[in-house]
Amino acid sequence: MYGRLMLPELQVLLDENDTAGVKEFCEALYPAVTAEILAELDSQNVWRVLSCCEPQKQAEIFQFLPLPQQIEIVGVISRGPLSKMIEEMAPDDRVDLLSRMDDEHVEELLPLMAQAERSDIRKLLSYPEDSAGAIMTTEYASLPENITVAQALERLRQQAPDSEIISYIYVVDEGRRLQGIVSLRELIFARPARPLSEITNRDVISVRVDDDQEFVAQQMARFDFIAIPVVDHQNQLVGIVTHDDAIDIMQEEATEDTYRLAAVEPLEDSYLSTP
Template identity: 40%
Template sequence: MTFEELTQALNEAMDQEDTLAIERLVAEMQPPDLAEFVRHESPEVSLKLLTHLPLEERAEAFGYLELEKQCELALKMTEEGLSQLFVHMNSDERADLFNELPEERQEGILRRMAQDEREDIRRLASYEEGTAGAVMTSDYVTVPAGVTVGRALDIVRQTAPNAETIYQIYILDQAQQLLGTLSLRQLILAKPEAVVDGLMTTDLVSINVHEEQEEASRLISRYDLLALPVVDDQQRLVGIVTYDDAMDVAEEEATEDIHKSASVGPLDEGFGKARITSLYRRRVNWLVLLVFANILSGAGIAFYEETIEAYVVLVFFLPLLVASGGNAGSQASTLMIRGLATGDVGARDWGKLLSRELVVSASLGLTMAATIAGIGFWRGGMDIAQVVAYSMFAIVVVGSLIGMSLPFMLNKLGWDPATASAPLVTSIADIVGVLIYFAIATSILDLG
């Protein structure tokens, strides 16, 4: 059955309180699908559904839930049940959940776990949020340097059941320093008597445990890795970041950038579950600041009051012109922010990008000026046509250059380029557009 069919059948079974049907349908569901169903249910119903699964599968489905939902369910569980669940969860997921639990609950869980697992949770939970250490897992396969392929395969068989991925094997020296990597394919195809040192790849891509998690995501994407080894300051292997965790980081960062580009603060609980007060707080600050910024547009209009009185027809074109500058600036800003975020462009590209944007924006300005010139002639004659055409060209060029330059400037100052959001760029372009428009009008219409 499809997910939709399973969902409908499970809802019907729950309405009829058919325990046997519920158990069968829950067992049929894939862990991500069950998590999708459970996240919309109450904590009591969610826990009852999850208990129909064997402990290992329950932990897998639990791991697909949002952290907020995990914490909500964890607080409803007994310490014994939660500690058993922790044993079967991925090490990075349980560390994240551990950090969200009250201190007394943390102590209760740790008391019921083996010493190695306690130390692993404490170590992973100690890394600062947003670093590679905070998203890495300690469930990986290592073999010591100098062993034969046959011995390495024995080690893989012993440790594989608890590993998150076994496709990449890491070779360590006696000090636990990372010497190289070996794929499972290479290991299987090699002769049993061969030594792993002669087969491993020593040209390593790794990341320090304290570097930002976004860098881990970029490295995995750039080098097309299944997992990225994480090392400490002594080059000792302390964990790996898997590609699925990197995808979660990339999604989180993309969401954050999209929110910033719209001048919205981060929503920890997600838009669907965000409270009205939270949405209000995340949006009000920038909107109020931009109100004061737009007062400058009004001041510019007031400064050219005599020009407007002499040619009221100019007001007709004002919204069109300033909106065009803001739109062009927003386009340039969006392209630049995304380019900086993905590493496609950097500070070294400033000169080339500036000259290219000048050519592109000039072409756009000429096209839009030609489009509006006819309307200007129809509304006010040749002089008005010249004013709106020249203004359109200048406003589009300046707006585009503002949109391209602002993210660069912020990046140079060490700020997030996404702060150069569309509303901010639009507000600046509006102010500049008003001044350009009426300055050109005053000059051409000889009102100075």
């Protein structure tokens, strides 16, 4: 809808090489809306638009494009600008992209990124494709259990800009083992001097890093979570899966179920085949 209505305006700006106008156009719209408009363009022109913006804005828009289109677009971007944009993407989104790119291309990009991002990417890429680890994000808020509410709020202010979700904060011990969860609302209304451990909900539900993605999505739907913590086999907190990724998984599973019912096969083996 938005693509057809607003594409002519964007096309005029591109024809006039109005870089400032294109940047203003992108900044005036919600990233998802801009992505819907860009879906009407070829890869070269999509990058012409994105290159008018700062890397952070590029990433915000790019993440809303369909993954097949993302793959096409990265093929027309030089390594330097591409690495800067990927650095700004959410960890789960950029790993989803990189896991579908050629290994050689990925290895060319990684040295151009900051050490922290490189380490994070390599770690997330190491998890099996259909596991919780492959779709989790490492941008979450966590707090040590042995501090006060006032100290917790101060630490949360520092973490908030780099966290996808701060409505719920995960509480860990010195070994980063998950101890519980506390809501932002509870923190705000608690007495500043009160120990964080006293308001921590210990009855926390988590998933393992190697749990199947479909199980993760089912757990989130069952408990109506906006995010679920992911732990390793030592119960150390390693990430969270957010509701948008859970929705994507459920949609993929629904599509596969539809194919099964229709007896068509985007998969490797036909459901009608016999041994």
